[in-house]
Amino acid sequence: MTETDKKTKENTEANISAGPHTLSWFARGLRDGIPICMGYFAVSFALGITARGIGMNALQAGLMSMGMVASAGEFAAIVLISSHAGVIEMISTCIVVNLRYFLMSCSLSQKLSPDLPFFHRFLLPYCITDEIFGLSSAVEGYLDPCYSYGMTIISVAGWTSGTVLGVLLGNIMPAFAVNALSVSLYGMFLAIIIPPSRKDRFIAGLVVISMTASGLFSLLPVLSTISGGFKVIILTLLIAGAAAFIHPIDEQKQ
């Protein structure tokens, strides 16, 4: 059975039991969203403290987090607001800092069933964060968007409340707690990329090369001055591009 056949079969089965199936995906999303929520809370708490530093109030910071759901993107937004940037500068900085989401959306668009109702193409983009994208693309076969929606509801709640509390409470949260929570997100990334590496040696190699290159980028002169967002874009284009050339997926499936 080819990959396409498998997907079609899974999809047909999904349609037969559309109600409970979708609901269980949603429930699974809520569950998998818990560690995301915890990690987000720690990061967005720090974000809230920064926002307060430039004079934003809790409502403004909360709206920003709910509307953008982007860590580096929001730090950039705070800098733009505090420096009284103009509209053009705001839009162009936002595009550059958040460009990796463009790649992620391209990738996830291929996980959607052709029969999926069109409105999901307007809802799902809101859910594209590093973590939710990672988990959504790790699903076997077609993605049921309700899985992403479940994760999004719980993690955006953590993200927004963390930001608001960061503004309101400032430095009350002890440093060791923020420290411990801050690695939660990276732990999740490992849980996404390591199990497939165990099964597929090419993916394992890809992960090792990506981490090594990323390490070199932060150590070497010149390269280390490149911003985090750009590093992700450059390395993704180079490494995934080369991997697709060396080892096209259809060849491997046959």
Place this chain on the structure above:
Amino acid sequence: MNPGIYLSLLIMCLTVYCIRMLPFLVFRKEITNVWLRSFLYYVPYVTLAVMTFPAIVTATDNIWSGVAALIVGLLAAWFKGDLFFVAISCCATVFLTGLFF
């Protein structure tokens, strides 16, 4: 021209939303180009690996608790693989090593 804070936020939120939304409108059919399909298939692995290392090591105040979290995370993901378990193991490692360093 500098808009107020609320208008600035609206402009930036819309910009970020459009970046995420456009690919979903453009790629409505399955891509047939083998290279492009393979590229998009590999994107998550590369992106997440690049974002994890070395960031996990420098995320905490102490570099050694970051290194410990990385090692524990790798082992937990390799042998157990459960998302919540791996995330909690990393947090617990940083918390415990923080008590000693």
